[in-house]
Amino acid sequence: MPDPKTLFDKVWDAHVVRTETADTPGVLYIDLHLVHEVTSPQAFSDIEARGLKVRRPDRTYATLDHSTPTLPAGVNGLKPYVTAQAEAQVHTLERNCAAHGVPLAGWDSDDRGVVHVMGPELGLTQPGMTVVCGDSHTATHGAFGALAFGIGTSEVGHVLATQCLLQRKAKAMRVTVTGELQRGVSGKDVALAVIAAIGFGGGTGYVIEYAGDAVRALDMEGRMTLCNMSIEAGARAGMIAPDQTTIDWLRGRKHVPVDYEAATAEWLKLSSDPGAVFDNEVMIDGAAIQPMATWGTTPDAGAPIGSPVPQPQSDSDRKAIAYMGFTAGEATTSQPVDVVFIGSCTNGRLPDLRVAAEVLRGRKVKPGLRMLVVPGSEAVRRDAEAEGLDQVFIAAGAEWRIPGCSMCIAMNGDFVSPGQLAVSTSNRNFEGRQGKDARTILASPATAAATAVAGVLTDPRVYLNEVEHV
Amino acid sequence: MSEPFQVLTSKTVTLSQANIDTDQIIPARFLTTTTREGLGKAAFHDWRYEEDGSEKPEAILNRIDPGEHRILLAGKNFACGSSREHAPWALLDYGFKAVISTEIADIFTSNALKNGLLPIVVSQAVWDDLASQPDQPVTIDLQANQIQRGNAEPVSFGVESFARQCLLDGVDTLGWLQANMPEIEAYERSRETV
Numbered sequence: 001m002p003d004p005k006t007l008f009d010k011v012w013d014a015h016v017v018r019t020e021t022a023d024t025p026g027v028l029y030i031d032l033h034l035v036h037e038v039t040s041p042q043a044f045s046d047i048e049a050r051g052l053k054v055r056r057p058d059r060t061y062a063t064l065d066h067s068t069p070t071l072p073a074g075v076n077g078l079k080p081y082v083t084a085q086a087e088a089q090v091h092t093l094e095r096n097c098a099a100h101g102v103p104l105a106g107w108d109s110d111d112r113g114v115v116h117v118m119g120p121e122l123g124l125t126q127p128g129m130t131v132v133c134g135d136s137h138t139a140t141h142g143a144f145g146a147l148a149f150g151i152g153t154s155e156v157g158h159v160l161a162t163q164c165l166l167q168r169k170a171k172a173m174r175v176t177v178t179g180e181l182q183r184g185v186s187g188k189d190v191a192l193a194v195i196a197a198i199g200f201g202g203g204t205g206y207v208i209e210y211a212g213d214a215v216r217a218l219d220m221e222g223r224m225t226l227c228n229m230s231i232e233a234g235a236r237a238g239m240i241a242p243d244q245t246t247i248d249w250l251r252g253r254k255h256v257p258v259d260y261e262a263a264t265a266e267w268l269k270l271s272s273d274p275g276a277v278f279d280n281e282v283m284i285d286g287a288a289i290q291p292m293a294t295w296g297t298t299p300d301a302g303a304p305i306g307s308p309v310p311q312p313q314s315d316s317d318r319k320a321i322a323y324m325g326f327t328a329g330e331a332t333t334s335q336p337v338d339v340v341f342i343g344s345c346t347n348g349r350l351p352d353l354r355v356a357a358e359v360l361r362g363r364k365v366k367p368g369l370r371m372l373v374v375p376g377s378e379a380v381r382r383d384a385e386a387e388g389l390d391q392v393f394i395a396a397g398a399e400w401r402i403p404g405c406s407m408c409i410a411m412n413g414d415f416v417s418p419g420q421l422a423v424s425t426s427n428r429n430f431e432g433r434q435g436k437d438a439r440t441i442l443a444s445p446a447t448a449a450a451t452a453v454a455g456v457l458t459d460p461r462v463y464l465n466e467v468e469h470v
Numbered sequence: 471m472s473e474p475f476q477v478l479t480s481k482t483v484t485l486s487q488a489n490i491d492t493d494q495i496i497p498a499r500f501l502t503t504t505t506r507e508g509l510g511k512a513a514f515h516d517w518r519y520e521e522d523g524s525e526k527p528e529a530i531l532n533r534i535d536p537g538e539h540r541i542l543l544a545g546k547n548f549a550c551g552s553s554r555e556h557a558p559w560a561l562l563d564y565g566f567k568a569v570i571s572t573e574i575a576d577i578f579t580s581n582a583l584k585n586g587l588l589p590i591v592v593s594q595a596v597w598d599d600l601a602s603q604p605d606q607p608v609t610i611d612l613q614a615n616q617i618q619r620g621n622a623e624p625v626s627f628g629v630e631s632f633a634r635q636c637l638l639d640g641v642d643t644l645g646w647l648q649a650n651m652p653e654i655e656a657y658e659r660s661r662e663t664v
């Protein structure tokens with residue numbers, strides 16, 4: 001009997017070109033390399049300086065998302081880039097892709113989207129693959145049972161030139177979320193609860209596999225949200241074993257294998273064997289998870305909505321609570337919220353927009369509050385508009401934008417002003433992440449929408465239950 | 471390709487806060503660059519500058535001479551968050567050559583090593599000791615894997631062996647990876663013909 005293997009072992013082993021030794025890291029083959037405008041220009045320059053070409057443009061796929069405006073072109077036909085430098089960065093990627101034959105979902109493409117929304121949607125991401133991108137939320141693709149992780153720009157150059165990376169194998173952690181989630185509790189709430197349990201940095205050095213009934217019951221979008229935030233616990237990757245949900249979701253997508261049934265038979269073998277050993281195991285009671293929101297400036301500072309801000313345990317806590325303008329011992333549900341942002345690779349997919357629209361239908365955004373809804377991709381935008389969700393948002397008083405990272409990273413001109421308090425469906429509440437001196441509360445799309453109506457951080461079940469009773 | 475790194479002797483500067491993320495090290499609005507150069511001014515930008523661009527006089531990084539303080543002593547879980555390699559580029563351009571913390575994020579470690587910025591993880595006791603003597607020069611000897619200061623016992627540290635060798639010798643990692651091309655091609659053939 002061979003030793004039982006984890007899902008991570010199986011995917012890793014299948015991609016080892018050269019085994020690591022004490023002196024040298026392993027050489028790991030990369031099946032899919034996703035590229036965007038921010039972390040790639042220096043990598044293309046590096047390989048060009050050596051006279052190299054992109055070795056496997058057929059395994060490389062690019063998009064424009066981070067520094068792109070989310071407002072359409074003006075009457076003069078000019079796109080409202082935030083700076084000439086942002087525009088130059090986009091043009092640099094367009095030129096690099098053209099020069100190296102790399103497919104680009106550019107401005108005119110129906111496929112364009114935030115890189116981690118687009119990859120799965122196009123079926124580029126598949127179970128058992130190794131997927132990398134110069135972006136730490138690459139872990140998103142692990143929802144399909146891929147080994148997916150973020151890399152730096154030098155490594156982007158390595159993959160462009162060789163299709164491989166120098167890697168040492170990480171340790172394995174399994175996070176099992178048991179039981180059944182309550183109504184109004186989403187993948188985002190699970191993610192925030194998991195990060196609060198592990199701690200910010202508690203996953204450093206690990207690849208996390210998410211397991212348990214509550215994870216199995218999540219739809220693919222919820223699984224992507226959960227894997228997406230693995231990096232917020234310090235883990236480079238998060239993975240979920242493929243199952244029927246995965247197979248049904250991917251079927252018929254543009255880039256999936258022609259012989260789909262044969263592929264799925266292989267994919268279903270990708271689960272951790274009984275008895276596989278993990279370096280660390282964490283158990284979480286899924287039935288006890290409540291809608292979550294953060295009170296501090298790290299993603300692990302999350303608690304059920306309405307619970308008091310904890311007493312600071314360290315100088316960092318004290319600084320975080322002061323930055324947020326909160327008081328220990330008091331709930332965060334009384335502070336007026338200035339901005340609500342729904343979007344990003346964490347929560348910019350169709351079900352995210354549906355639940356937000358469910359809360360907003362027939363209601364109004366609190367006067368004075370700014371609500372921005374940014375679909376994660378052109379496909380999400382098309383589908384949402386076909387269902388009339390855009391009209392629900394606009395009627396409620398929200399802004400409906402074109403796809404991009406937008407206020408998640410706030411480098412395209414969409415940002416939260418100094419001192420303003422935002423409730424955001426993105427993944428980071430760091431100081432200044434959404435704009436200089438901006439204050440961010442992370443929460444689910446349902447919570448964000450409920451907050452937009454109430455004007456203060458609000459448990460979405462108040463509104464979701466009402467909907468159920470009409 | 472990184473510059474060789476062998477021995478560094480310098481004073482330290484301490485940023486004791488835990489969880490200093492890469493958005494603090496370089497805010498996202500400085501990421502629209504297409505080169506690696508000149509990011510030192512953006513390093514810890516919002517800690518160092520007011521809204522109108524004037525320097526914050528109280529900011530420690532505005533008070534020191536970067537040429538004399540090449541070692542950053544940082545709080546736990548340093549450089550977590552975004553994978554942006556602009557973070558080590560900015561720190562290097564500011565003047566740092568090494569970062570010492572009790573915990574350093576994975577992706578940053580890998581990015582830093584590729585650029586000649588040495589990340590070192592030490593115990594809390596060593597960290598506290600270093601922080602208590604900010605003006606005492608510290609010597610980081612990568613060949614000996616040791617931190618030396620004053621009369622204190624040298625402290626050993628570990629760096630991933632290959633990255634260490636690359637730093638010591640100035641080895642070109644991409645060149646090393648390319649040398650594996652026959653194996654890479656064989657791997658591709660074995661998979662793509664099945």
Ligand code: SF4
Binds near residue numbers: 404
């Ligand atoms: S939406 Fe945010 S986290 Fe996702 S890729 Fe864009 S900037 Fe990164």
